[in-house]
Amino acid sequence: MHSPLxxxxxxxDNFNAVFELNKIAFGQANEAMLVDALRRNSNVFIPExxxxxxxxxxxxxxxxxxxxxxxxxxxxxxxxxxxxPMAVLPAYQNQGIGGQLINKGLSVAAALxxxxxxxLGHEHYYPKFGFKxxxxxxxxxxxxxxxxxxxxxxxxxNGLAQINxxxxxxxxxxxx
Ligand SMILES: CC(C)(COP(=O)(O)OP(=O)(O)OC[C@H]1O[C@@H](n2cnc3c(N)ncnc32)[C@H](O)[C@@H]1OP(=O)(O)O)[C@@H](O)C(=O)NCCC(=O)NCCS
Numbered sequence: 001m002h003s004p005l006x007x008x009x010x011x012x013d014n015f016n017a018v019f020e021l022n023k024i025a026f027g028q029a030n031e032a033m034l035v036d037a038l039r040r041n042s043n044v045f046i047p048e049x050x051x052x053x054x055x056x057x058x059x060x061x062x063x064x065x066x067x068x069x070x071x072x073x074x075x076x077x078x079x080x081x082x083x084x085p086m087a088v089l090p091a092y093q094n095q096g097i098g099g100q101l102i103n104k105g106l107s108v109a110a111a112l113x114x115x116x117x118x119x120l121g122h123e124h125y126y127p128k129f130g131f132k133x134x135x136x137x138x139x140x141x142x143x144x145x146x147x148x149x150x151x152x153x154x155x156x157x158n159g160l161a162q163i164n165x166x167x168x169x170x171x172x173x174x175x176x
Contacts, residue, residue: 005097006054007104010062014052015039017059025087030176034085037172038066044170048112049081051105053088053097061088063101065109068118070139072165080152081109082169083119102129106155115159116152118167123148138164 010018015036022032039045044067053061063086070078083105088097106129109117118134119126120141131151134140137160141150154160 003056005060005100007051007100008054009048009108010050010052014059018050018052018062021059021062021089022085022087024089026085031085031087034172034176035062035064037175038064038170041066041170041172043067044172046081046112048108049105051101051108053101055092055097060092061097061101062086063098063105065105065114065117066170068170069168070118070163070165071168072163076165078163078165079114080167081114081117082167083117083121084173098125099129102126106130106153110155115156116154116163118150118152120145120150123151126151129153134167140166142166142168 018035019032022035023029039050046065046067049065051063052059063083065081065083068080068082070080086098086101106117119131131153133147134150134152135147137152139152139160152160
């Protein structure tokens, strides 16, 4: 890949391409519809954290981070971010684009002042970027999932210190 890959916040004229990209990468429209639905939820959507990868002016990858809340037994709520979904066009996979999108997203999130990110995903992939099993912090998923696949990362030192509980996703995720 000799042309530079550009990682940049999406703009409204990217929305259709992002939809098609997610549909192709996942082989179904659920995640594409999830992205559209999350964009409409101003309680969770952060425009700067819907990032596209452009190669020769075409969108070849996308990643989205939206707000979630970790709620503990005392009812305290702590805002975090969920990394989901992310997608790279099949022809461009395994060339590091997904990794670049993750690193870019984590750095933008940190610059915006966010303290942590949660991800449900492959246990060999996300640790490359610093994610660790969320149960290290006694943070649980709201659904049954192997603990090795439910991970978190601190964007600042002690970003999850003193925080534990269950992660609550916005209702848009229920449809996926
Ligand atoms: C997951 C995805 C975005 C990774 O993009 P990518 O540009 O290929 O990522 P990279 O090139 O940085 O890394 C590829 C590596 O991730 C691994 N990987 C990532 N997610 C994986 C998953 N869900 N299952 C299996 N392997 C996965 C690949 O096997 C490969 O491993 P390696 O680095 O040890 O060789 C891409 O494969 C994709 O769009 N998949 C379909 C949609 C999807 O499952 N998204 C993730 C869930 S939200």
